[in-house]
Amino acid sequence: MKIKIDQLKRIKFKRVFTLLVCIFVLVLSIRYVISEKAQATIKKEPEINSDRKYPTVxxxxxxxxxxxxxxxxxxxxxxxxxxxxxxxxxxxxxxxxxxxxxxxxxxxxxxxxxxxxxxxxxxxxxxxxxxxxxxxxxxxxxxxxxxxxxxxxxxxxxxxxSLQDIFYENSDYLNSLSMIAFTELKQNKNLTELEQLKEKTKPSIENFSEFSLLENTIVLYFQPFLKPTGYSEPQSIAIKKEIFDSILLDQYKNTEANKNKIKETPPSHIVTEIPNSSGIDPTKKVIALTFDDGPSKGPTTLILDALKESDSHATFFVLGSRVQYYPEIIQRMLEEGNEVGNHSWDHPQLSRLTEEQVQHQILDTQAIIKKVSGHEPIHLRPPYGAINDNVRQYLGGGLSVTLWNVDTEDWKSRDKDQIVQSVMSKVADGKIVLMHDIYATSAEAAIEIIKQLKAQDYQLVTISELEEVKKQRQEA
The missing domain is CATH 3.30.565.40 (Fervidobacterium nodosum Rt17-B1 like)
Incomplete structure (x- = not known):
């Protein structure tokens, strides 16, 4: 009897033990399945790779x-x-x-x-x-x-x-950027040939399409230059925003909204002023030759040749109706350091026109000059010098009106010697001379005038350069 009881106990124990083992194995299996599912779920979630400087990116x-x-x-x-x-x-x-x-x-x-x-x-x-x-x-x-x-x-x-979106309309920012870029890049003697450098830094929006706005600076980027040994690295130039304080739109100046999300490291070299790339000495005599009613193929080309040969500049107040026929001459004017101004579309007396007519004359001329050269004039010479408060109001202050104080009346005399005498008898430091680049006699006279002025140590400058010299003198 006792033996049977012991056998029953052993059988019961084995059953309980077996049950416990099964339960243990089942628990382990369930945990394994749950773990595998969890791992599978994690693997399905895409891994997010954040930018090292800006974790939200x-x-x-x-x-x-x-x-x-x-x-x-x-x-x-x-x-x-x-x-x-x-x-x-x-x-x-x-x-x-x-x-x-x-x-x-x-x-x-x-x-x-x-x-x-x-x-x-x-x-x-x-x-x-x-x-x-x-x-x-x-x-x-x-x-x-x-x-x-x-x-x-x-x-x-x-x-x-683009860059033109950050400046006031009609501001001459491209010429300033061109001077800065040429001066800065020219310091690297091994970068490229001078003519290639001039081409890559001429004042056209295409040359300044790559840029960045930092807190205090505007950074310009240039594609690699071709060198005899291959390509250079891309070039960059940092320019202090304060240089353009009067023409830079307020929302892009150094304001709280322009503070970088992280501490910004300023560029190692920052341009802090527009260089005097023309080499003009404000302590020496300056004079501005200006030419109206062009461009024309013959006379304008002769005048440009004489200016280039003497390393001088002038201002050409052009008609929009003529620009469309001579786009290459407008481009040459700017490439050689001359200035292009607005002289209306087809030479009417602006003071006799309606607001709509005035705006057609001026704005269409601005548009055609920009189309062929990328440059927008900042100076207007009204035909016949006819300007009044109504015309100024119609223009909205976008253009500076430029007249003259030496009138050669070359259109009337058509005589080379008389034109030369008219100028040389009245020249003085800071004067603005009025001529026309549509007459052969005026071009011949201009060539002689340029020689005589250079012999008298005059610096022949554009209207903008003349204004800058006067400003420097006042500050001094």
């Missing part, structure tokens, strides 16, 4: 890992739909252009190629953000010409802006 990457036709592209997502779409469109277009180039050039698939695009957020404030892209293409063991592309957005409006 997410880095987007596009990668094609193959020897031929591969690419590695990164761009930022600011979580602002309109801006993000612009940046995505840019990189997609660059990839498409790269692939199209490979196909068009029939580059063998045995040759390794890769497109690399990286970015840097150069400034990020409440007002603006600038993204600078660097692009490189690797082909057959060699890197090609690097290139840069900037995107500057006005954040309140979420619109991409």
């Amino acid at each position: 997410e880095i987007q990457t596009l990668i094609k890992d193959q020897t031929h036709g591969g690419y590695s592209v990164s761009y930022p997502s600011l979580h602002i739909k309109k801006i993000d779409q612009s940046l995505k469109t840019y990189v997609k277009k660059e990839i498409a252009n790269y692939q199209q180039t490979l196909a068009q050039n029939a580059i063998s698939k045995n040759i390794s190629t890769e497109l690399t695009i990286t970015y840097d957020i150069t400034h990020y404030s409440e007002q603006t953000v600038t993204i600078l892209f660097n692009k490189y293409i690797f082909t057959g063991g060699k890197w090609g010409e690097p290139s840069i592309q900037t995107f500057t957005f006005d954040l309140p409006s979420k619109k991409q802006i």
